Amino acid sequence: MVGGRRFELVYHGELAGMSNTRPLFAALVKGLMSSISNLGGREVNIVNATLIARERGIAIDEKHVRDGGAVPTYASAVTLRSLSTEEGAGRAGEQVIEGYVSGNTAYISKVDRFTANFQPEGTLLVLHNYDEPGKIGNVGMVLGKHGVNINFMQVAAVEVEAGARAVLDGPVETAGSRAEKEALMILGVAGEVTEGVLGELGKSDGILGVSLVRL
Known part of the structure; x- marks a missing residue:
């Protein structure tokens, strides 16, 4: 295994x-x-x-x-x-x-509990977060400060039929709570994404987990 x-x-x-x-x-x-x-x-x-x-x-x-x-x-x-x-x-x-x-184009349509529609190519940042006002702006500020450009962005919502279980590392709350607003923020980026950048993103309020994917 x-x-x-x-x-x-x-x-x-x-x-x-x-x-x-x-x-x-x-x-x-x-x-x-x-x-x-x-x-x-x-x-x-x-x-x-x-x-x-x-x-x-x-x-x-x-x-x-x-x-x-x-x-x-x-x-x-x-x-x-x-x-x-x-x-x-x-x-x-x-x-x-x-x-x-x-x-001739491949698309990702689901990531665990979240419905999506994006092309799996290049460098991707996947943030598990609470979908609340200000999140996109905060992430953009952090990446801009470090010279990382955003090529595309998509917010993937929780699939309607899915139960409340974790996707990335982070707490899960019961139905009717803040967990209902969980989402994935999927960013296609260009530039050097260092451990420092990932750490700073992960410390932002409402961010439950950050993953870096290189394809």
Whole structure:
């Protein structure tokens, strides 16, 4: 397992009817490998992905959902679910990301409890925060002070059907409280995002967690 986790790769809609989904499986294995160790000079590809995953103890279940399914909005979609193997973790140990392709462009449509619609490319800042007045301005001031430019920004709201559970590190309150206003602020940025910048962003009022993603 990778860090005590197992993975589910779920294909929805038209994609679920494809007989060869090995390129997507190989892309997932390659992404996981890049974060934990080198491969002794080997490159992950559609031929060796299954073998490499087995050698590294990565458990990945592939599922095909042709009828109905959880992502009816798109003709084809992919869900990656990361599950904790620790006893008693339950849904609190689950992480989910969903995406689809329109034309030749890939989009992320869901990040855990939050609905979104952005292209996964470049350098991204993902802030888990309370969606209250002044948050965007404060974040812009911090990044501007450090010479980090914002290329695009999107606020991802909590999915209506989802329960109140944590996405990034931070407290969760019961329904009817401030937790109902939780959101993700997703920023595409250009410039050097240092640990100092991340630390300053994380200290801002109402910010529950900050993640930096480089693609």
